[in-house]
Amino acid sequence: MSLSLSIVVPFFNEEETIEKLHEKIVAAVAPTGCPFEVIYVNDGSTDLGPIKAQKLVGSSALASLINFRTNFGKAAALSAGFRRARGDIVITMDADLQDDPMEIPRFLEQIHSGIDVVSGWKQKRHDPLGKTLPSKLFNAVVGRVFGLRLHDYNCGFKAYRRSALAHLNLYGELHRFTPALLHSLGFQVSEIPVTHHPRTHGQSKYGWSRLIKGMIDLFTVLLSTRFRMRPAHLFAYIGLPITGAGFAALAYLTVLWLVGAGPIGSRPLLFFGIMAVLFGTQMIATGLIAEVVRASRPQEDEKYLVESEYGSSGELMSQPLQTNQHDATTTAQTPPQPAGRRSA
Template sequence: MKQLVSVVIPIFNEAQSLPELTAQLDQVFMGLPNVESEIIYINDGSTDNSRQVLREIKKHNSKIKIINLRRNIGKATALNLGFKKAAGSVIVTMDGDLQDGPENLPVMLAKLSEGFDLVVGWKKRRFDPWGKTIPSKAFNFFVSKVARVSLHDVNSGFKVMRQEAIKELHLYGELHRFIPILIAKRGYSVTEIEVLHHPRKYGRSKYGWDRLIKGFFDFLTVMFLDTYGQKPLHFFGIIGGLSILIGLIFSIYLSILHFQGESIGQRPLLIFAVLLILAGLQLLSTGLVAEMLISKTRDDKLPIDDED
């Protein structure tokens, strides 16, 4: 029985690349006799003629699936839509600008068959301007060290993964950059393999410094959810407890002054102490409510591999 591979490609204004990319993918999969393929294009609100080009391609290729969005919603959410539509047991993600070479797929699929759940394409030699490569390398180094995931190119868009490893993820913002981390934290095996990278042939890069900044804050979200996502009271409880403790210390100090005959009613420290105690109680309450909400889904998120 042939294995079905779903190639999920979000695009934004890549009309010129689409016919060539589709032809390259078809040629690669023709050389894989034990593999069937489908190509899912998510047209993320393109303002060029990508919609028309995709429609023409689909007329001559039954393997093509298309999702057209009325407006640009971002790569992470577009990938989510593609994952939901994908029918394959293996999912490939790649960019639609021809820089991710489809000729790398046989090697990546072979690596996946060794027992890994996710194979990341490491673009060791990149054909991008220095304004993109240098920040990307610095970001990758920082993320891999902090998250303790040994990858050179964490945010590479070129990936091959098993469907079960991705189905639990809900991507938004810039979280698509951290798919390897999100998957690894769930107990799945992640590796990387060096792939060929090509210069951009058409159009221009959509990369900007704002994406790097947004990516940093989304990385903080990933680390916070990994550390406290299943135990929110630990986070809110520690901060709330410290707030109450400091407030009580100030209150005891003011009480001593009061019994010594000093007036404390007009002291700003009194108001500050009361606010600290109230804030601490509120944080503790928030943690308890979060624990109640998490408890309803905690068992559903356990990393169970199989059961006999």
Template structure:
């Protein structure tokens, strides 16, 4: 699998052959994999004729890959993507979404805390006309410190992003295929998937799900993730608000700064002409020049950002819009 790309795999199997794909990032979860795979198989076999489970081994060092290889040999519907190193949860989810062949894609954690029995409920909610259904762990079975930090982070996300969800951090989500393929996850961006999809015009819903205690292995979450997540939050917020018009924000700041500098300069000149003030004893002229220079820098940054974003969209062959339906004379 290391030498294959997602497009190679999708050329071998037509996506319509798979009803449901389940994507599970794995990092040192050896003790949880077999029980979880058995639960998944039981749920999926009872609900769907054609399904697949994609475990993405994110550089595990505890023997997780050996267990995954055994599971694949026992059932080829259980597929394994193995990374060359530890790249993080967002890249692991991104790879799984790229390789997934199903018309519906579900993501979930591999630590056993997400309940596979909730999958049909999320898929049923999709059928009501949504593009993404996110799990809400209303009764979380986590340590107090983790619950507090998650609550704080969720409040920040709501304040910055405006997406009305109770639980941004739940990996258990269901997507229609277009939404699943319309994401590029890096850093800690998996926490902001609903906001990213909502920004692109997809319809988002939330369903309460079961949250179970961890029975094996150790949690991978720690306070060190908070500053990284906050920086990604600022990044998502900026892209959501200004990615199509960066000159508006940088240019606006530039005009404001140059305006303040110009007023300070005029005031300094007025003091010199009317009161014969000794401007060498005040920082007013320096402040005026500094603010004008900062304003010019902001304005130039806006122009460069605008050029960069247009180049980014051109390089990725990406349009600044998403089409939902097309009606023409042939339909």
């Protein structure tokens, strides 16, 4: 019998929280009567977290473990967990105990009501300003670009229908854009406030550096969603105004030269006009190259390696998961392509 719920928990150096988290998850989900599994994905931890997780898997029929050889990032860890998941509903959450498992039944209610993707909103956050300020800026920019106003894109506490996950290809920092990615495909996305606890163990892995990476990946998401069939348009939106400003500056200087209003060779506006024209035309040319690439070959998926994978009874599986979507040998069941929205 297929499971109704899969909970995917990526972790990196969280040795002090794994066991407590599992206890809280079981306590929260068991009373609902919903059959479930918990999939822990070790993203190359260097502490005792993988050992504790392996012992946990050996003692619990509800848990399984995937070990990466090294740190490949949260997106890769989530991808591996999604491919291993067997539930009709998949919930993701962080392993640092800041997400409260008691919120899981509320996510299930939203999915059962017909929503495809439910994103958590840490309405009252217990994080330092170095983490909250970049997050607010990121949420504001992404919400405006995609027209999906969520308070907290960065929250790792989310729920998905399996049919929605079948259309995700995560790498880099794209896990933070999953609501926008699925919204662009027509899936219904909602948001619910969730309890957020202060971090009591370990250190946060997020900050201003992640904001910079996220903003760079924003262009990737734009290319793969709104402009996936017309990448030249995105670069043209940037390049044409800059090119136009450059030509306008050069035209103005040309008029001054023709009417004898003085030399123009030493004017800063001349250098601005030349650089603007060069940069703008390069952006347009980049868009044309992107069109050629899109038409000639599919985008290759990022690879990740799994050192070992443990089943629900704790035994080492003979064929561990090795790569993501298209080039994989795995014992995990691959989700079928949906024929339409399914009710959970």
